[in-house]
Amino acid sequence: MKILAEIHPKKKLEKLKAQLEDILNSFDGIDIPDSPMGEPSMMPVSIGSIARIVSKEEKDIIINQRLADVNELFVRSLSITARTFNLAIAFTHGDPPRFGRETGYLASEEAIKISKEYGVSSGLMLSFNKDIDEMKKRALKAKEANFFFLLRATTENVTKIGNEVIRKAIPYVIVKTEANSAFIKEISQPFVEERNLLEEIETYRRIGVNVVLISTLGNNESMKEVSNKLFH
Numbered sequence: 001m002k003i004l005a006e007i008h009p010k011k012k013l014e015k016l017k018a019q020l021e022d023i024l025n026s027f028d029g030i031d032i033p034d035s036p037m038g039e040p041s042m043m044p045v046s047i048g049s050i051a052r053i054v055s056k057e058e059k060d061i062i063i064n065q066r067l068a069d070v071n072e073l074f075v076r077s078l079s080i081t082a083r084t085f086n087l088a089i090a091f092t093h094g095d096p097p098r099f100g101r102e103t104g105y106l107a108s109e110e111a112i113k114i115s116k117e118y119g120v121s122s123g124l125m126l127s128f129n130k131d132i133d134e135m136k137k138r139a140l141k142a143k144e145a146n147f148f149f150l151l152r153a154t155t156e157n158v159t160k161i162g163n164e165v166i167r168k169a170i171p172y173v174i175v176k177t178e179a180n181s182a183f184i185k186e187i188s189q190p191f192v193e194e195r196n197l198l199e200e201i202e203t204y205r206r207i208g209v210n211v212v213l214i215s216t217l218g219n220n221e222s223m224k225e226v227s228n229k230l231f232h
Helices: 013-026 044-054 072-085 108-117 132-141 194-207 220-231
Strands: 002-006 029-032 060-066 088-092 122-127 147-151 169-176 211-215
Touching (some): 002 060, 013 220, 029 044, 044 060, 072 108, 108 122, 194 220
Parallel strands (some): 029 060, 122 147, 147 169, 169 211
């Protein structure tokens, strides 16, 4: 089973390189969020390109791409860039932008088809705040997708999603550690205690999941704790 880490990048280049090297030396790959909550942030494709250069092994590097702010030309240019650096793309509509207006008209399913024209691995988000049948229908509609990020996932509800989705599933696993415990209490999403993480991952493996994405919700100190728990 592959274990990916959600990265919240350092702002200075040398620190960013060191951060990427450290995470990629432990985890099987990374996922890079795109302007969470509609706030400005470093562009995932730039971070992903640096990650590909600094990685000493062939790692899975997934960049998230909001569709609320872009058009088809951008998705095509992004796909060409992703192909060059061997990056995968996870499409999402995204929250309303903090600045400017929404300009996006592409659905994630349409963006996946465009990326596939360029031979780029791509997927979208499925959330368990929707009905299970609705999730299955959306997955079927996006049959070209290489993967599905499963948000608000638990081992219990993932078993209900069906094998066709499970084999492409990447559950989003939020981990509570000592460093992020205060913030975790404020969210309304499923999370796993750090001490139970290995058991949680093993349960996903038994279900048939091949990849999980670990998140500490932007707390880099927590990600170090998780890395030590998993790999040391």
